Amino acid sequence: MATIPLRSLIGDLDPAKCKLHCAVFNGEEYPLDVLARSSDEWMQWSRWRPVRDEFNRQFIFSLAQDRDRGTHWLFGGVFEVLKRRPKPLSYSYDLKLRDDLMGPFIKRLMVSFRPPGRQMRMNLDTHLDHIAVLSIREHTYAGETFPGHDRINHTFGTLEVAIKQDWHDWRGALQGMKGVYVIHDQETGKGYVGSATGDTGIWARLSEYVAKLHGGNKGLVELVGQKGPEYAKANLRFALLDYGPMRTPDEKVLERESYWKDVLLTRKFGNNKN
Structure with a gap:
């Protein structure tokens, strides 16, 4: 052609x-x-x-x-x-x-x-x-197509766009899911393992990170305070380690969170403080 x-x-x-x-x-x-x-x-x-x-x-x-x-x-x-x-x-x-x-x-x-x-x-x-x-394109570009739960590896800067622009395919895929995630500082390699439990889901947890860049986590609060918001948006990367439907018991999610902290050594070498 x-x-x-x-x-x-x-x-x-x-x-x-x-x-x-x-x-x-x-x-x-x-x-x-x-x-x-x-x-x-x-x-x-x-x-x-x-x-x-x-x-x-x-x-x-x-x-x-x-x-x-x-x-x-x-x-x-x-x-x-x-x-x-x-x-x-x-x-x-x-x-x-x-x-x-x-x-x-x-x-x-x-x-x-x-x-x-x-x-x-x-x-x-x-x-x-x-x-x-x-x-x-049939419609104006409004952001990256959802890549799949096991293909998320995005900076906070990109996720900020997804949340604020309310990318529907991302929200639809994540708001009804619980899970365990890791946030890596791509400059230092240090990781932080966290979880989305209760009735909020992964999408709501991501929204909290976009709002404050640290999600209230002590280790990330310190990092963002030292490096600043622009550093956090450019260098903190989010990926899912485990994910499941909202009916998944919180106890199971928290158990997997602890498991991944041990596997990735984020208490000893990363940004987890517990």
Whole structure:
């Protein structure tokens, strides 16, 4: 099947007036998560000026890199540069979303593109014919599809998006489940084992972690207090060790929690204090 060039969808947009912004993981957050979570936060990614005035054209054509496929990108909209200040390493661009320019494709259009080298900001007209349409989603992107209970291995930053955006497939899969989980600090390798019991379920427990980042656990309270919330969002990863329906007796869940603490040595080397 012949590829569909992006050029066929841009309408009246003049590529010679556009800079292409290919947003990638910044060490803390994935651009897809930001785009799904907040339009204002997403715009901030294009407001940032590095040392050079990279966005020196009238428009910015923004793309968010896919989590797993580096050549796949989700369209994030066209921004008009209303004002630019000469201050580098700062949010020096004042922008406005031009939803009259390809607005219906925002968070729906997925394209394929391999940027040359490590360039993330470049002239759109130079590279437009190397960008191909992959798909157009039926609905706007609202977050990652639930991967399965045994495939959860996500940072608090990603889970924050899932909770606040109320990803329905995630909530449906987790709100009626009890379980034992582990939270690892990916910088130090230290783990914390906890459980979701009672009538709240795993989804409600995750909501507590998103709200305060420590869930009231002493070891994590200390960690978040020392490292700060941004560190916690970027480096604390959540995974399920055991899970079962709400009819599972709490005693069995707590027994498994203690078992996993012993197996993973989280009392001796991790963040469990009991």
